[in-house]
Amino acid sequence: xxxxxxxxxxxxxxxxxxxxxxxxxxxxxxxxxxxxxxxxxxxxxxxxxxxxxxxxxxxxxxxxxxxxxxxxxxxxxxxxxxxxxxxxxxxxxxxxxxxxxxxxxxxxx
Amino acid sequence: xxxxxxxxxxxxxxxxxxxxxxxxxxxxxxxxxxxxxxxxxxxxxxxxxxxxxxxxxxxxxxxxxxxxxxxxxxxxxxxxxxxxxxxxxxxxxxxxxxxxxxxxxxxxxxxxxxx
Numbered sequence: 739x740x741x742x743x744x745x746x747x748x749x750x751x752x753x754x755x756x757x758x759x760x761x762x763x764x765x766x767x768x769x770x771x772x773x774x775x776x777x778x779x780x781x782x783x784x785x786x787x788x789x790x791x792x793x794x795x796x797x798x799x800x801x802x803x804x805x806x807x808x809x810x811x812x813x814x815x816x817x818x819x820x821x822x823x824x825x826x827x828x829x830x831x832x833x834x835x836x837x838x839x840x841x842x843x844x845x846x847x
Numbered sequence: 848x849x850x851x852x853x854x855x856x857x858x859x860x861x862x863x864x865x866x867x868x869x870x871x872x873x874x875x876x877x878x879x880x881x882x883x884x885x886x887x888x889x890x891x892x893x894x895x896x897x898x899x900x901x902x903x904x905x906x907x908x909x910x911x912x913x914x915x916x917x918x919x920x921x922x923x924x925x926x927x928x929x930x931x932x933x934x935x936x937x938x939x940x941x942x943x944x945x946x947x948x949x950x951x952x953x954x955x956x957x958x959x960x961x962x
Contacts, residue, residue, distance in 0.1 A: 769948050772951075779956070784950055784953075825890065833879070833896070835893070837890045837891045838890060
């Protein structure tokens with residue numbers, strides 16, 4: 739059965755304090771792994787797609803990396819506006835996204 | 848690009864009535880559309896997958912006669928919650944994908960409250 743575990747569940751950082759979020763997955767026939775950002779009361783916003791181990795993608799203060807069993811979302815010098823829940827979702831052979839529970843990130847000014 | 852809209856954003860209805868939620872891809876044609884529901888502080892739960900012109904595929908445990916999905920065109924899918932009950936109150940989110948396999952773009956969600 740496809741499974742996704744994100745850690746930590748919640749993370750509080752000071753502005754400028756870099757950190758990483760983890761996504762561990764077990765998915766048959768991985769087609770891609772997606773990262774989304776979700777603000778309260780809104781739909782998820784697409785951030786990145788990673789397709790193969792070793793791949794990295796960057797967008798502003800965010801960088802996503804992928805191994806065969808994990809993905810990391812690195813946040814460098816975060817700002818308060820980076821506060822959100824970050825969701826990872828690998829996609830297996832059935833086209834469906836398997837969502838993790840998310841990491842609730844809070845950046846204090 | 849890749850904008851998905853949902854309407855309405857909020858709806859309150861009485862128990863026993865039906866509610867229709869629309870999902871539109873505004874700037875691309877969506878081969879596939881998905882419907883999710885999300886309870887407070889929980890992740891997204893896939894309800895069904897629909898392809899234009901064909902019947903939706905429902906996830907295990909989702910009642911297809913209660914949650915009617917119609918994917919009438921490459922830019923429009925609708926979810927109708929029939930005979931709504933308070934336990935159907937939730938945040939419903941649709942997504943659309945321009946390809947058979949690839950990223951999904953999400954709508955802003957619809958907050959349904961059944962009284």
